Amino acid sequence: MIYRLGIDVGGTNTDAVILDEANVPVAKAKTPTTEDVTSGILKVLDLVLEPGNVDVAQIKYAMLGTTHCTNAIVERKRLCRVAVIRLGAPATLAIKPLTGWPEDLKAAIGDMRFVVGGGHEFDGRRIAPVDEQELRRICGQVKGRAEAVAVTSVFSPVNTEDEKLAAEIIRSELGDIPVSLSHEIGSIGLLERENATVLNAAVVRVARSIAEAFDKALKDRGISARMYFGQNDGTLMSVDYAVRYPILTVACGPTNSIRGAAFLSGYRDALVVDVGGTTTDVGVLANRFPRESSVAVEIGGIRTNFRMPDLISIGLGGGTIVRADGGNIRIGPDSVGYRLTREALVFGGTTLTATDVAVKLGIAAIGDVRRLGSVTSGFAEEAHRQMVKMMEDVIDRMKTSPEPCPVIVVGGGSILVPDKLCGASEVVRPAHFEVANAIGAAIAQVSGEIERVFSLENLGREEALRQAKEMAVQEAIKAGADPSSIEIVEVDDVPLAYLPGNATRIRVKAAGKLAG
Amino acid sequence: MVREIGVREIEDIATGAAVLGTGGGGDPHVGKLMALQAVTECGPVKLIDLDDVPDDALLMPLAMMGAPTVLVEKIPNGAEFPAAYDALKNYLGKDVYATMPIEAGGVNSMIPLASAARLGIPVVDADGMGRAFPELQMVTFHLCGVKATPMVMTDEKGNTLLLNTVNNNWTEAIARAATVVMGGSAMIAIYPMTGAQAKAGGIRRVVTLCQRIGEVIREAKIQRRDPVSAVLEVTGGFELFKGKITDVSRRTVGGFARGEATFEGMDGYKGRTMKVEFQNENLIATCDGEVWASVPDLITVLDAETARPITTEGLRYGYRAVIIGIPCDSKWRSPAGIATVGPRYFGYDVDYVPVEQRLAERGGALR
Numbered sequence: 001m002i003y004r005l006g007i008d009v010g011g012t013n014t015d016a017v018i019l020d021e022a023n024v025p026v027a028k029a030k031t032p033t034t035e036d037v038t039s040g041i042l043k044v045l046d047l048v049l050e051p052g053n054v055d056v057a058q059i060k061y062a063m064l065g066t067t068h069c070t071n072a073i074v075e076r077k078r079l080c081r082v083a084v085i086r087l088g089a090p091a092t093l094a095i096k097p098l099t100g101w102p103e104d105l106k107a108a109i110g111d112m113r114f115v116v117g118g119g120h121e122f123d124g125r126r127i128a129p130v131d132e133q134e135l136r137r138i139c140g141q142v143k144g145r146a147e148a149v150a151v152t153s154v155f156s157p158v159n160t161e162d163e164k165l166a167a168e169i170i171r172s173e174l175g176d177i178p179v180s181l182s183h184e185i186g187s188i189g190l191l192e193r194e195n196a197t198v199l200n201a202a203v204v205r206v207a208r209s210i211a212e213a214f215d216k217a218l219k220d221r222g223i224s225a226r227m228y229f230g231q232n233d234g235t236l237m238s239v240d241y242a243v244r245y246p247i248l249t250v251a252c253g254p255t256n257s258i259r260g261a262a263f264l265s266g267y268r269d270a271l272v273v274d275v276g277g278t279t280t281d282v283g284v285l286a287n288r289f290p291r292e293s294s295v296a297v298e299i300g301g302i303r304t305n306f307r308m309p310d311l312i313s314i315g316l317g318g319g320t321i322v323r324a325d326g327g328n329i330r331i332g333p334d335s336v337g338y339r340l341t342r343e344a345l346v347f348g349g350t351t352l353t354a355t356d357v358a359v360k361l362g363i364a365a366i367g368d369v370r371r372l373g374s375v376t377s378g379f380a381e382e383a384h385r386q387m388v389k390m391m392e393d394v395i396d397r398m399k400t401s402p403e404p405c406p407v408i409v410v411g412g413g414s415i416l417v418p419d420k421l422c423g424a425s426e427v428v429r430p431a432h433f434e435v436a437n438a439i440g441a442a443i444a445q446v447s448g449e450i451e452r453v454f455s456l457e458n459l460g461r462e463e464a465l466r467q468a469k470e471m472a473v474q475e476a477i478k479a480g481a482d483p484s485s486i487e488i489v490e491v492d493d494v495p496l497a498y499l500p501g502n503a504t505r506i507r508v509k510a511a512g513k514l515a516g
Numbered sequence: 517m518v519r520e521i522g523v524r525e526i527e528d529i530a531t532g533a534a535v536l537g538t539g540g541g542g543d544p545h546v547g548k549l550m551a552l553q554a555v556t557e558c559g560p561v562k563l564i565d566l567d568d569v570p571d572d573a574l575l576m577p578l579a580m581m582g583a584p585t586v587l588v589e590k591i592p593n594g595a596e597f598p599a600a601y602d603a604l605k606n607y608l609g610k611d612v613y614a615t616m617p618i619e620a621g622g623v624n625s626m627i628p629l630a631s632a633a634r635l636g637i638p639v640v641d642a643d644g645m646g647r648a649f650p651e652l653q654m655v656t657f658h659l660c661g662v663k664a665t666p667m668v669m670t671d672e673k674g675n676t677l678l679l680n681t682v683n684n685n686w687t688e689a690i691a692r693a694a695t696v697v698m699g700g701s702a703m704i705a706i707y708p709m710t711g712a713q714a715k716a717g718g719i720r721r722v723v724t725l726c727q728r729i730g731e732v733i734r735e736a737k738i739q740r741r742d743p744v745s746a747v748l749e750v751t752g753g754f755e756l757f758k759g760k761i762t763d764v765s766r767r768t769v770g771g772f773a774r775g776e777a778t779f780e781g782m783d784g785y786k787g788r789t790m791k792v793e794f795q796n797e798n799l800i801a802t803c804d805g806e807v808w809a810s811v812p813d814l815i816t817v818l819d820a821e822t823a824r825p826i827t828t829e830g831l832r833y834g835y836r837a838v839i840i841g842i843p844c845d846s847k848w849r850s851p852a853g854i855a856t857v858g859p860r861y862f863g864y865d866v867d868y869v870p871v872e873q874r875l876a877e878r879g880g881a882l883r
Contacts, residue, residue, distance in 0.1 A: 091672040094550045094594035094630070121699040122586050127673065154590050190589045191549070397834045402762045402780065503700070505585065 003058050005048070005225065006442025007041060008065040008256050009033055012277035012319075012338050013412065014040040015438040016048040018059065023263070023443055027051055028435045030412070032338045037068050038213050045217055056222045061514070063441040065230035065252040068210045069203040073105075073250075073300040078209075079202040080178070081110030083146035085138065085170075086194060087118030087153035087162050091127055097152075097194055102301050109202050112146060114138050118162045119154030122453050122503060127154060130162050132169055139173035148178040148201035152194040156183035157451050178204040184245060187451040188505060192305035199302060200247035207246030211239050228514075232308050234259045234290050234440070235447035235511055238480055250299060253437060255309045258283045258290040260440030261408040264430030270406040271395055271424075274436070275413035277319045278335040282394045283311045285408070289489050289511070312394050318413035319344070320354040322383050329383050331390065345371050354416055357383045364415040384416075392422045399423060410436035447489070447511035448475025455503050464506060465491065472508040481512030517568065521629060521639070521723075522560040526551045528730025531824075533625030535729050535747060536722070536842075538814050539828040540797035541622015541648030542584025546591060551626045554594070554633035561629050562638040564614060566720050569640060571712035573613035576604060577644070578631045579624045581652070581669075581691065582701035587623065593672035596703035597631035603676050604668040604705040616640035616714070618655055618707060620722040621648030627703070642718035644707065646845040647814050650796045652691060653684035654857050656847040657707050660717035667691070667706040671698040719845045725751070733823050743823030744838045753842035754875055756801055756808050757790040758782050758820060761835045777817070777831045779839065790839060792817065794828040799862050801839060808878075809841040810859040812848035813871040816840050841871040 003026070004019045010033060018027040029047035034040035041064075049056065072078050084097045097113040098106055116138070117131035142149075149170050153162040163181040170179050180201040186193030211227070218225060229242035230252035242249060257274040261267075262285050274281045284291035290309035297308045315333025319340040323330045336343040336351055343349035345356045346367025352375065358364040360372045360380040399405060404425040409417045410433040419427050432439060450471045454464040469488050476486050490509040521529070530548040533541070555561060569575065578597050580587060605612050615635070617628045620643040632639045644655030652664055664687040669677040677694055681687045687706075695702045709717075728750045736743035748755060759779030766775035774795045781788040790803045798815040801808050809815050817826045820836040847853055849870065859866040 088590070090593045090595075090674070092591040092593070093672075094592045095546065095553055099549055099553060119590070121590070122583070123700075125699070127590070127699070188585065188589050190591055191546070396760070397836070399834060503583070 001055070001058055002060045003054055004061045004063065004442045005059050005223070006063045006438040006440070007044060008230070008253060008437040008441045009037055009041065009067050010253050010276060010437060011067070014044045015435045016044040017432070017435045017438040017442055018048060018054050019439070019442050025432050025435070025439065027054055028432065028438070030435065037066060037071065038210065041066070041214065042217050045221065049221060057224070059223045059225045061228065062214070062218055062223065062225040063228045063230060063236060063444060064214055065256045065437065065441040066210060066249065067253065068206055069246045070250045070299070072203050072206045073199055076104055076108045078206050079108045080147040080205050081145060082112070082198055082201040083138070083142040083149045084113040084194070084198050085135070085149060085151050085166065086115045087130060087151065087166060088127065088190070089115050089117045089131070091119060091154055092190065095191065098198070099191070100303070105300065105302070109198065110145065112142055118166070120159045120162070122155055122158065123455055124159050130165050135166060135169050136173055139170055143174060146177070148180065148204050149174070150180045150182070150194070150198040150201040152182035152190065152197050154190060156181070157188050158453050178244065180204070180244070185247060186305050187507065188453070189305045192303050195302045196247055196304040199299065199304065200245060203246045204243060207243045207249075211243050228444070230256050230441045230444055233292060233447060233449070233509070234309070234444060236444045236514070241479070251308050252441070254281045254283060254311050255290050256440030256444070257281070257410055257437040258285055258309065258440065259444060260436030260438070261285065261410045261430065262288050263439060263443050264410075264432060264436055265408045265428045267406055267408060267428070270408050270428070271398055272408045272410065273391060273395070273414070273417060274411040275409070275416055276317045276411050277340060277413060278315070278317045278337050279313045280316045280391060280394070280413070281311050281313045282398050283309050284398055287489050292490070312398055314390055314394055316354065316387055316390055316416070318353070318355045318416065322352045322354060322357055324379070329379070329386060331383065331386050345375070354387060354413070357387075358415050387416055388418055388421070391417060395421060395423050409433065445511045445513055446476060446479045446481040447509055448472050448477070448479055448481070449507070449509040450475060451505065451507040453503055453505050461504070464504070465493070468506045468508045469510070472510040476510040476512055480515055482515040483512070486510050486512035517565045518562050518638070520560040521563050522555055523552060525727055526555065526626070526629060528734060529625055529629070529723060529726045530730065531733055532726030532729030533621055534825040534827070535751070535816050535818070536620055536646065536726060536814065537622035537648040537825065537827070538797045538816050539794055539826070540650065541619065541624065542587060543827060544623050544626050546588050547623040547626025547630065550592065550594065551630040551633070554630040558633040558636070561632045563641050563723060564638045566640055566642045566715055566718055569613065569711035569714065571710060571715070573711040574608065574610045574708060575614055575616055575640060575711060575714050576601060576612045576705050576708050577616050577618040578628050579618045579704050579706065580627055580701055581704055582695040584623060586700035590672070590699060590701065592703060594630070594634065596670040596672055597627070598635055599674070599676060600668045600670040600703055600705035601631065601635055603670070603678060604666060604708060607666055607668070607678060608708060612637060613711070614638040614640050616718075617643040617723065619643060619645045619648055620726055621645065624648070625723070625726055639723065640714065641723045642714060642720050643722045644718060646719040646722050648797055649857055652688040652706065655707065656719060656845065656853070657709060657713065657717040658684050658856065659847060659850065659852045660713065662707055662709050662713050662717055664706050666708065667704060669694055669698070669702045669704050671702055717847070719847065736823065744818055744820065744840070747818065747823050748840060751842045753814070753840045754871060755838055756815075756841045757788075757803060757839040758785050759790060759837065761831060761833050761837060764831045764833065775828065779837065782836065792839060795862060796828065798828065800859060800864055800866065801841065807866055808874055809871040810864065810866055810868055811862060812844040812853065812857045812868070814842035814844060816842065843871055
């Protein structure tokens with residue numbers, strides 16, 4: 001029997017699950033997330049192995065979804081000093097790299113920015129040749145100061161050659177320095193893609209240390225598994241890739257729970273409502289993958305455009321504070337979070353939480369219901385009605401069509417969700433719902449994605465789509481997918497406005513199972 | 517009246533320009549960053565009232581043309597505008613008094629501000645659209661017989677084109693083709709005109725209007741007031757509909773992104789359906805098959821909660837939105853104006869009727 005281990009680090013809890021060959025969970029565990037993240041991972045690993053029903057030598061794959069990188073950016077801690085290099089001159093000089101970045105973050109990464117000749121037009125023609133001499137001069141200037149390099153070239157999603165050439169030159173001058181290339185990170189939109197690439201370069205060291213810690217933790221427990229990191233789009237990256245492109249892991253938590261919900265329920269298309277301790281995240285499952293956001297996403301105050309699940313997050317979870325405000329009831333948005341088991345009324349605390357409301361109404365049986373003497377049933381009913389309304393509003397906003405659709409409910413706080421919801425054809429509560437995110441990490445697939453501008457005038461739309469799909473499949477194979485299992489999971493084409501010649505932007509994603 | 521445009525003002529103008537962009541005109545974000553960098557490096561820009569411009573002064577509007585998608589990837593160098601300005605100034609052999617926006621909606625609200633900061637010239641508080649439109653001849657100056665050319669186009673590589681065309685439709689055709697060759701976006705100095713011509717053909721105080729719209733959206737958020745009604749107040753617009761997007765369809769026709777968004781009514785509009793058809797910009801709004809507003813009046817889709825304008829590219833299922841109609845400038849309501857930018861020009865078999873008249877005919881309350 002071969003096993004897969006999935007670990008997911010959330011804002012409130014760190015979860016682990018072990019699946020057998022048939023993807024049946026054989027062990028699961030949950031522990032509060034710790035401030036340093038790593039000790040929580042070690043703890044949950046011990047907990048999930050504790051029953052001793054799994055032969056650790058047979059754990060062949062280990063998947064980790066973690067918030068280390070997000071925390072490093074938000075807290076401005078342990079970041080690398082980054083040489084920011086843009087290839088695009090004479091274009092792009094009107095807006096310098098790092099424009100709009102908070103001063104403290106700019107200072108944390110060293111504020112080294114350069115724009116040199118290079119880059120392409122939307123149709124693949126050159127703007128200017130790569131200025132190799134200037135690149136070498138910059139390398140000399142940042143030598144010993146920069147710990148990582150971020151390279152962004154104009155229209156690199158259309159033509160990647162300049163970024164690749166620049167990486168070669170940088171490595172020849174600076175040796176084995178981490179180089180982040182924008183075409184592997186983001187899509188069209190120079191500033192947002194550049195921002196994401198710089199953030200990526202800034203967290204490579206954090207990613208490397210977590211990869212090493214995870215590796216050691218597994219080895220110490222006799223596990224010699226292939227390690228993967230979960231990424232934002234719900235697919236996996238090998239550990240080598242993850243240490244080069246750690247920014248792609250920053251939103252893997254919600255993605256993992258959407259994918260886990262898909263797997264546990266067997267649905268391909270549905271809405272997923274993940275109720276945690278602090279927030280409710282609602283995402284869309286489209287063809288077994290999370291629907292991706294089409295708008296700029298901010299991370300740590302920086303506008304980026306990399307692949308992120310389209311989510312709406314509201315301040316409603318098991319620990320959400322409920323207040324009587326005159327004649328009205330106010331739900332959150334603040335939460336007691338991981339202090340729930342101390343501060344909630346049913347646990348002897350003094351704060352009225354969503355969990356207390358659920359216990360009062362008899363929909364949950366935890367803690368001591370006798371401590372809720374001061375809460376009237378009428379109050380609890382009204383508070384719960386408001387919570388349900390909040391969820392229904394979000395569900396309605398996230399739906400892809402007016403017809404009622406299945407709603408899959410997961411997460412530790414999902415007792416708050418009633419069995420009937422407006423807009424839902426059914427409310428599905430799969431088994432193991434409380435560790436859906438760790439399961440999502442464990443079962444994830446590998447993917448390949450491309451985004452390019454095609455000229456339909458010469459190719460025609462059908463041929464352009466065919467070429468794009470083929471490229472995405474090749475990317476998935478490169479990422480480690482079994483070619484026979486690869487499917488196209490997403491196709492998106494948007495014509496460029498105000499431009500004749502039928503230029504259109506096509507984005508395709510393909511995904512498949514891990515090759516043996 | 518002269519006043520200074522700095523960082524705060526630019527932020528507000530960009531928000532307002534997206535409202536007047538009626539779904540198109542390009543996201544002002546990149547333009548805003550260019551303008552912010554320019555005023556940070558060169559100091560604030562002087563905004564002057566059209567009435568204070570001497571009749572014989574030379575005004576030179578500056579703009580970008582082409583695909584906003586290209587602009588967000590291939591950001592300008594910044595020197596294209598001074599280059600276009602110098603080339604046209606030298607050709608005309610006259611000093612330039614000020615620049616002005618040709619199109620106050622969308623990204624072109626920002627280009628004159630960014631350029632003026634670098635050139636050290638003022639910006640006139642007027643434009644030729646009072647909104648966004650897709651073609652060069654779609655400006656009120658065109659209606660008054662002002663020629664788009666001599667016009668200069670530049671790119672970041674240093675290419676400079678001087679166009680002299682027989683009429684403004686030819687300008688559009690030739691310049692559009694050149695834009696593609698230049699890489700999908702080009703910077704232009706166009707419609708050079710006298711102060712007198714600008715006074716006859718221009719739409720006044722539109723930069724200030726953009727700024728006011730941005731201000732009220734920002735302030736409403738702080739004061740927890742309804743930002744949509746604040747926008748209606750300052751623009752003199754009307755709420756046409758409130759609903760949730762239930763369908764968006766897009767197709768490409770002749771190189772233009774056309775499409776249609778369907779809204780299912782909420783609150784007072786329950787049970788009714790509005791369709792907004794767009795081709796880069798929102799062009800026509802129909803409720804249960806009846807036209808409620810059309811170009812050249814402005815049709816803008818605002819997020820129901822924040823009043824943040826939603827572009828045609830950003831429309832998607834689930835958004836709760838308020839669709840507002842803003843009366844266009846009276847110059848567009850002349851027979852020549854309607855022929856240039858009315859519904860029939862865009863291929864709709866519909867007569868133009870002013871938005872407020874349609875509202876009154878339905879028995880709606882006029883503000």
